[in-house]
Amino acid sequence: MKHFPIFMAVEGRKITVSGGGEAAIAKLRLLLKTEAHISVFATNPAEEIKNWAASGKLSLKDRPFRAGDTARSVLFYAANEDAAEDARVAAIAEDEGALVNIVDNLNDSQFITPAIVDRDPVTIAIGTEGAAPVLARAIKADLEEKLSPVLGMLARIGKAFRHKVEALPMGRKRREFWADYYFKTGTAALEADGVESLRPTLDSLLKDHLSRSEQPGHVDLVGAGPGDPELLTLKARKALDAADVVVYDRLVAPEILELARREAILLNVGKEGFGPSATQEEINALLIEHAQNGAHVVRLKSGDPTIFGRLDEEIDALDAANVSWRIVPGITAASAAVAGIGQSLTKRGRNSEVRFLTGHDMKGFAEQDWRALAQTGEVAAIYMGKKSARFIQGRLMMHGAAPNTPITVIENASRPTQRIVLTVLSELGNALTEASLTGPALTLYGLAPRAALALADTFDKKVLSL
Structure with missing residues (x-):
């Protein structure tokens, strides 16, 4: 963020504009909505500006801007539509202590004027830091339509x-x-x-x-989805908007945390595979403590809380404390990962079931029906499987899985930093070592991208193995 959005108090204060053409008129139409004192300096000002001056809406001096004209001004607009003149007046205004905007010159301006939706005193400012004015206008038009005139x-x-x-x-x-x-x-x-x-x-x-009597607190157990904020459900978005306290895992995307209210308390409890984190008992105690104090608590879990989210342990603790709760499901990482490679978890004639496994639970892995999973055509989505990749590889091959069974590992599924590692079962351990994945990864056993050869350029060539 190169421009920090603020709302400046301008009531009774001075704003100065140099210029009398179309650029100045465009800025003045907006500035005249404020309660500031507007001063304009221009030779041959447009009739519209003269009319505003005649009606007392602004002060007009029919001469070029010069030193001393920005005395006590909080803002200054250089709108002469002449680069040399704008640079001259901007230098004077800056020396005299005003914040300077040079129209259509983002790099030399100290502030920018956003697109504004005006429902005085409700004001919405939309800025793109000069990158996409058309987008700002489109957002403004959309908001104008949605916000009631009253x-x-x-x-x-x-x-x-x-x-x-x-x-x-x-x-x-x-x-x-x-x-x-x-x-x-x-x-x-x-x-x-x-x-x-x-x-x-x-x-x-x-x-x-x-x-009204004091309402008890409540806990929403919310799935944050795989990371892309556009995959957050509407119900989850509403829960975040209402939350007093958000207890979140480390894998929850920062863009999703940005959707919480600014006044909400954000508590990071970790819960990343094999990494430091709060204990489950500590998390349970946090949820109960804040809910019993009357807060609306959102327990925000990456993906879907019903899949490897230790959901039952938290529900049991809330029930024991007589705290109300609700589950808000989310899109699980497997769904996002398989969508990212243009595949389906199930396919008629290939597999009629799919297994969700967790590599974090070694005891659970040891109890899997590896022989059934090793059969040709079987599909599994393995969560948190990076560190247990060689164990998975060994178990499957020991029970007869074909060495060339396709394996696709998706790191940061659905996020801009998504990486796809395509390999085969016999090379799984080596491929992951070479890829040096650092983000959360999901392993799809038995699936390769639909257009594997066409997509080859998007893979890390060092670990591409077909």
Whole structure:
């Protein structure tokens, strides 16, 4: 992030613009929505700018910008549509302490003006750091369509009521009150009885929420999916949005954690195969402690919590503590991995079943029906199998598996850093050693990419073996 988004207080402060053409007009249309004092310096300013000056919306000086003109200005726009003149005035403004924007010159600007969705006092700023203005405009158009025109009115009335809502405890209780007002009660009152009904509606709503008994906490056991945030389910997204506390595994993608509320407490409990982490008992205690304190807790697990997620242990602990819970399933890594190689886990005439195995549980591995799995056409998805690859290889070959059985290992499935290692059973251990995989990896036994030869350039050639 090269530009940090903030909302600057400009009420009663000075913003200066140098330029009087189309570039200046475009900026002024936006600046005139603020409560700042706008000063414009331009020779031969456009009629629209003259009209704004005549109506008292801005101050206009019909001359070139010069030293001293940005005195006490917080922002300065160089909009002369002339590179040399813009550089001259920008240097003066910067020396005089103003933050400088040179229109259509991202590299020399100290700040940028984002695309804005205006529902005053609700304001949404959209920036792409100059990389994709068309994308910013598309997002703006989408938001303009989705956001109610009365949202600003609801917010203005609600803002004056905020001090009264401090009677409710910080956190969940206040969020529930405002959600009720903005998305249900307030909207309905405005549509039915107009603006005058909003204040009494707020008074009545606050009284109702104050009289409600304290609600107990709750735990959502949520699957974060394989890593791509677009594969997060809508239900999981809503749970994150409502969470007071997020207890997450180390494999959960940072982009998904970004979707949690800024006020939420984020607790990293590790749980990565063979690495340091909190014990399961410590995790159970965290979930219970925060839920019993009235928090909405999201236990965020990579992939799907019902597959090698130690879900039952957490449910048993929550039940024993009389804490309510809900499972929100996610897309498991096997589904993302097999999709990434254009294959299917099952196929008519090839295999009518698929096994999910974990390489982290050596005892469980020792108890597998290796002879059945070694038969031609069988398919297995092996989670956390990097360190146990040679054990898997030996067991399968000992029970008659063909040495040339295809093996595909997908590291960081669904993420931009995804790698595909294609090999055969007899070379599995050596292939993984040579590949030096560092991210989470899933091994697909019995499957090769559908277009293996066409995709060969995407594989690590050092470990490609067919």
